[in-house]
Amino acid sequence: MTNEAMSPLRRRMIEDMTVRKFVEKTQKDYIRHVKDLAAFLGRSPDTATAEDLRRYQLHLSDTGVRPPSINSAVSALRFFFSITIDRAAVTKPLTFVAEPRKIPVVLSPEEVARFLEAAPGPKYKAALSAAYGAGLRVSEVVALKVSDVDSKRMLLRIEQGKGRKDRCAMLSPASASLPCCTAGARP
Template sequence: MTVPHSHPSGSALRERMIEDMSMRGFTEDTRRDYIRCVKALATFIGRSPDTATAEDLRRFQLHQTQMGMHPPSINSSVSALRFFFTVTIDRPDLSRRLTLIHQPRKLPLVLSIEEVARLLEAAPGPKYKAALSTAYGAGLRVSEIVALKVSDIDSTRMLIRVEQGKGRKDRHAMLSPQLLELLRAWWREGKRRGVMLPQGWQFPGRSPITPLSTRQMNRAVHTAAETAKIKKRVTPHTLRHSFATHLLEQDVDIRVIQVLLGHAKLDTTALYARVATKTIRAVMSPLDRISLLAKDETRPGA
């Protein structure tokens, strides 16, 4: 006879899930999104989510599809629910009932070097200019930028320490002389304003003791793009895409770019080869080689 699982209910269940996520170092944004997804399931089935059945999950995913939810949102919901069932209530059997939606891989949006220059110049203030320059100058993710501390900037070795990036891995990113100057300019300005603490955040939020949020970063880049009259749909991640693509166009080895980006798989980095237009244009078509061979054969003395 199988003994049914016994779990806390209501707010206690929610707190337990938050504790489980906190122990694993999930960001505040991720914790909030995961809780929202579990709450959506509870609302749909009309009872506590820990009482959900395999049929409930099938109906819930069907409902999401019928409501026109996009695959990335459905997959985010799957990640949240899989965590809830596998970790918080120890029901991995239900976790396996959730289906991920295959997403065709789209080419990343990339800005030209001129567009990047205009965007950074239009940043709303020195803090955001330095933060957006870090996205482009070091290829950091927005979540990595807002988590930077003053002590992570190593001007002696010209490196940026990224703690617990994607995949919960530490790595070093490049620190260019130009980026260092921008970071120092912001540090001096932040010091003058009294918002830079000795061991505090590199980019403080509304309070010196809290970091800049990813939402604030997104708003800043949208404002800058509008001011710079850039029509493309720009996000902070667009600057990371542009960093990788422009390095590839400078003939930097793709394996080096993989390390700088913190990609686990080379295949992920290789996607940028599909948008590196200078690299594509530099390749000679085999059709042109035929034409060159024909000219060589008709040349006198050939």
């Protein structure tokens, strides 16, 4: 985060997030949400009341902000008020918004085959196959190394995935048979 003309309040919030090892994207999102609250109020966010926060969340909802973004704002504001300025009671009216879970679109085997055939080379085919077969996120696929593939045990080691957590994912038989996923191969 840059240091140009930073208020003591913002600096304090960034320090609080840094101590808790928040990733830079989360820090930027939290700062943005607090800035948006300040713009809504027309004054410093640390002066907000519980009623101000209730009106702000209602404003977000009324202006068509999607539930995940509202929930991100709720998390940011709860952090700001409870940790940075030690006024947790003000956040009592803030509530997370439930969003109905949607069933993801699942490709047919034929569609998956066409998708993989369109890959420009074995490296891309392996990445796409692993991503689809193991349900990996794009950032997890990009960070994969050949040493993360255990084709004997049919596992992929995912380091520092979402939430900076390590995990293992199942390697599909189709992915394991690709030349770049065999021992000693270099895509």
